[in-house]
Amino acid sequence: MMNRARITRVGALAAASALAIGGLTACQSGGGESSGGDVTITWWHNSTSDPLKSLWADVASEFEADHPGVTVKVEGYQNEELQRTLIPNALRSGGGVDLFQAWGGGEIKDQVAAGYVKDISDAAADTIEAVGPVVSGWQVDGKTYGLPFQYGIEGFWYNTDLFAEAGIDAPPTTLDELYTAIDKLKAAGITPIAVGAGDKWPAAHYWYNFALKSCSPDTLKEAQSQLVFDDPCFVEAGELLQEFIDSEPFQDGFLATSAQQGAGSSAGMLATGKAAMELMGHWNPGVMGGILKDDAGQDDATPPEFLGWFNFPGIDGTAGDPTAALGGGDGFACAQWAPDECVELLEYIESEDVQSRFGEIGAGIPVLPAAASSITDPNLQQVLEGLQSASYVQLWLDTAYGPTVGGAMNDGIVALFGGQGTPEDIVKAMQDAAATL
Amino acid sequence: MSFSTTMTAGSATTLADPARPRPRQRRVNWKSVAMIWGFAAPALIVYVTFVIVPVGLAAVYSFFNWNGLGPLDRFIGIDNYVRALSDPTFLKAIGNNLAIVALSLLIQGPVAIGIALLLNRPLKGRALVRTLIFVPYVLSEVVAALAFKLILQPSGPLDALLESVGLGGVTQLWLADQNVVFWTLFFVLSWKYLGFAILLMLAGLQGVPDELFEAAAIDGASWWSIQRYITLPLLGPTIRIWAFLSMIGSLQLFDMVWVLTGGGPVNATVTMATYMMQYGFQRSQLGFGSAVAVILFLISLVFALVYQRFVLRRDFAGSVTRGA
Known part of the structure; x- marks a missing residue:
């Protein structure tokens, strides 16, 4: 079902953009009313x-x-x-x-x-x-x-029922275990992971997590303050992501899937049992509850009972801090x-x-x-526990780098999801964008 | 934008016309001057404030590196233009716009004329068919795009329909496959705007005098000959105006694409306007976005002027072109 309020908002956005296309008029107005009245x-x-x-x-x-x-x-x-x-x-x-x-x-x-x-x-x-x-x-x-x-912090939200059905005993703690889980889910005819790549950032978060595991905290801190991405660990993140995409863990048509809107979104697929996992922030149970109430006819906005959570698995032989978290x-x-x-x-x-x-x-x-x-x-x-035990918490990379570099980074990552470009192209796009600031 | 420029220019000339036959008269008729300005001022003020000034401001912003926050203080000359025109994504956006212009003219036009010719004949339930064909045009573009987004999602209603009639093999990832999505978009656009084209053509057909058909019929002309040698030539002005509206609409295409695909996946359906939105607003580079806006404006303007000069000249004779 379409959400009426949302349509109005998109309409308002479209109208606002139409006005903005001609240029940008800024009129100073309002604000600053004094206290008392x-x-x-x-x-x-x-x-x-x-x-x-x-x-x-x-x-x-x-x-x-x-x-x-x-x-x-x-x-x-x-x-x-x-x-x-x-x-x-x-x-x-x-x-x-x-x-x-x-x-x-x-x-x-x-x-x-x-x-x-x-x-x-x-x-x-x-x-x-x-x-x-x-x-x-x-x-x-x-x-x-x-x-x-x-x-x-973010991590994988998963469907414990589907994991049991596929014969997965415990949530994966290493990347290899995650690959094994993906294979088992596929063998059981279950879509392993839903990703809302149509909104770009949910796909980009995979690269962020791989960067978090391949780059040391010092490199990440420097990247954030100087917008310098010369360290080879950023290319390595893309290579790890490429390998992950090649294992085909995602739903059909993920490039056009939205993250949070309706039962067909990635959150909706997880909430309605159509996919087993989604990499998403701590807000996901709330989003899923809302979708179940608005789009799946549930009486209230209770998140699904089958939900479980695990942190993005560590990767052997990388420079990153294994307990680092992205949040x-x-x-x-x-x-x-x-x-x-x-x-x-x-x-x-x-x-x-x-x-x-x-x-x-x-x-x-x-x-x-x-x-x-x-x-x-x-x-x-569990999320709170993960947050408290993390030795280093990195702010979402697009937020940390600002909209210009963040936007270029997200587009480069989505292109990789779409089979275009290379891990090097992502880093080059970020460097080019930083140069225009 | 450029279309409304034309209209204003046209009406301004018309307003000035009554004064021309008597150039020697020196006394200024203040009453009539006051009347002209009285009527023109409200429209002029709105037009200048919301069209001319923003266009001028965009042109100014386009020479600055500006993120929209704080003062304009980093002048960078034409760097923004160089950057836009050397970006493969923007060139792809221009290509997509031009492809939609061409496809609209080559496919939507003939189909609309054909359907209008059919609907112009006595037909049972003609009023109902005409209404149904026009409904998509009345729908808001955003509503239509959201509806199609649901219909076209994987295993959505369209796929279910195709499977139920034994065409399961032709289902596609309509919106997610980078090789398919452009055609999906063009189909949805055609669905949306065909009704408008048909309506225009039907209106044009009403203006063809019945006597010509009767005379042709007496001379023994076939239905096809009548359409070829009478209807189509007399429909010319309507077709040319429709083509103009269709071209400008295709160049400035935004709402449908933005809601349906956001210009994706991976820029497969990017248009100049979605590119501007993405790079100007979402990436907070308003100076660069303004440069893109100016390029879009200039392309539309060139299209409009060339088309008016060479194609619409006869139709506008006397109003815009001083009656050549």
């Missing part, structure tokens, strides 16, 4: 399905109830549209949004450099301290510009022109009460250590 906070997040969408709606109305005169307009948008189009356009036009999703890394750095983001170091000092070291991704030059509300967080930041109440709302989102409720609904891993015990979902407990 009636204040409206426009809040954009990336949750388009329950349970998280409802939680944010509840948080908004509770905040309104506690702050007379404040109206919170809360709206959830599809992640990529929000990140790549809606937020940059709003920031550029100097209005339209107050509290917005912030992914950290290279992106918030650019936004801060252009003066679009409110410095909350002093206003939210207590909350920043309570959240702890994960805030660093939202800090620039020692000042804090946003706060993550969740932080997690990222979701946060919020206040626009420069946002009213002071925006920071108060952000602090409310980070409160132990809201963070614990976030953990309870199983939508992800709350960042507030005091709320860690609220995680009841056994899979998320």
Whole structure:
């Protein structure tokens, strides 16, 4: 079934792009209403399905109830549209949004450099301290510009029933074991892995994980700060990926599959038992629950019972740290022109009460250590364990390298998935893109 | 964009026309000047603000290395243009646009004329057939693209239909196979826009006087001869206008491709507009994206001007060309 809200949004996007095709007019408007009078906070997040969408709606109305005169307009948008189009356009036009999703890394750095983001170091000092070291991704030059509300790592989500059916006793811990599992699943007539390569980033994450295993943490840190990709380990990552693709573990037509929309998406295939595994972030159970409710007729948004989780397997003889993990967080930041109440709302989102409720609904891993015990979902407990035992956590590479290099990297990787280009081409595309900055 | 330029130019000339026959009259008729500006101003203001100014701004941005955040302070000359025109992906986008222009003219045109000729004859249920053919054009492009995305997915409704009639062997990865997806896209575009072409042709056919057919029939001309020597020549202006709209639409193709394939897989269906969206907005390089926009604008403009100069001249005689 088609989602009505989504159609409207795509339509709005198309209309916005049509306007933008002629060029870009930026009109300064709105924002900066003073405290005291009636204040409206426009809040954009990336949750388009329950349970998280409802939680944010509840948080908004509770905040309104506690702050007379404040109206919170809360709206959830599809992640990529929000990140790549809606937020940059709003920031550029100097209005339209107050509290917005912030992914950290290279992106918030650019936004801060252009003066679009409110410095909350002093206003939210207590909350920043309570959240702890994960805030660093939202800090620039020692000042804090946003706060993550969740932080997690990715791994393979798998269907324990299908694994049992194929005679796989334990989740793979090495790449060789993963290959064996893929062969067993194929022999049992099961699609081993679903990947949403139509959205590009889900495919690109395979390369990120291979790079994480082939490159040492020092090389990765240098690549992130200098955008230098000379180390041969980046080509090696592509070679490992090439070998993986050649083993044909993915569903038919994966190049056109989307990641999160509907039962035909990669998350939908895993949720409905049409594929055995998907490499995806900690948010996946929430996405799958939403799909089961909206598209498969399930009464509520409970994630499938058969779900299991394991970290991306280690690879023998590579330079990478075997316990390193790839992850990222979701946060919020206040626009420069946002009213002071925006920071108060952000602090409310980070409160132990809201963070614990976030953990309870199983939508992800709350960042507030005091709320860690609220995680009841056994899979998320596993993700949390993986996060805590990781010696090094690398931010998603496209987020870390920023949209220009990240976009070139993702396109190069998808081309490899499509049988075009070589491992060297991916690195060259990244170097070329970095040269245009 | 360029099409609306034409229209405005046309109407401006028409508005100025009444003054021309009496050039010696010196006294300015302020009342009529005020009236002309009074009527023209609202449209002009909107047109200048939302078309002319953005086009100019895009041209300015295209000479800068600019990520859309902060001030324009890194002038790089024509580097963005050089980069776009030496990028194989952008050249492929231009090729895809031109292929769609050619295929639309060569396939959609004849099919539309044929169906219009059939529908112009007395036929049981003609009104119903005409309505059905026009329905796809009325649908929003995004809705149509999402519907086809569902229909064309692997083991989706289309594959199920083909299998149920014993054609399981011809099923393809309609949207995922890089060698098939372009034709899938062209099919969906034809499905969407054929109705519009047929409607135009039917309207054109209404303008052919019945007397000519009667005279031809009295002379003993066959149905085919009548179509060949009377209908088609008299349908000429309609066909030429349709071809113009189809060309400009094909060059600026965006919504359908963006929703259906996103320009993929691996750039198999990339068009100039999706390339601009991908590189300008998604990769936050608005200066480069603006250069692509300007190239797209210039290509469309050249097409429009050449076509008007050499093909539409007779049809526009008197309005745009001062009645040669």
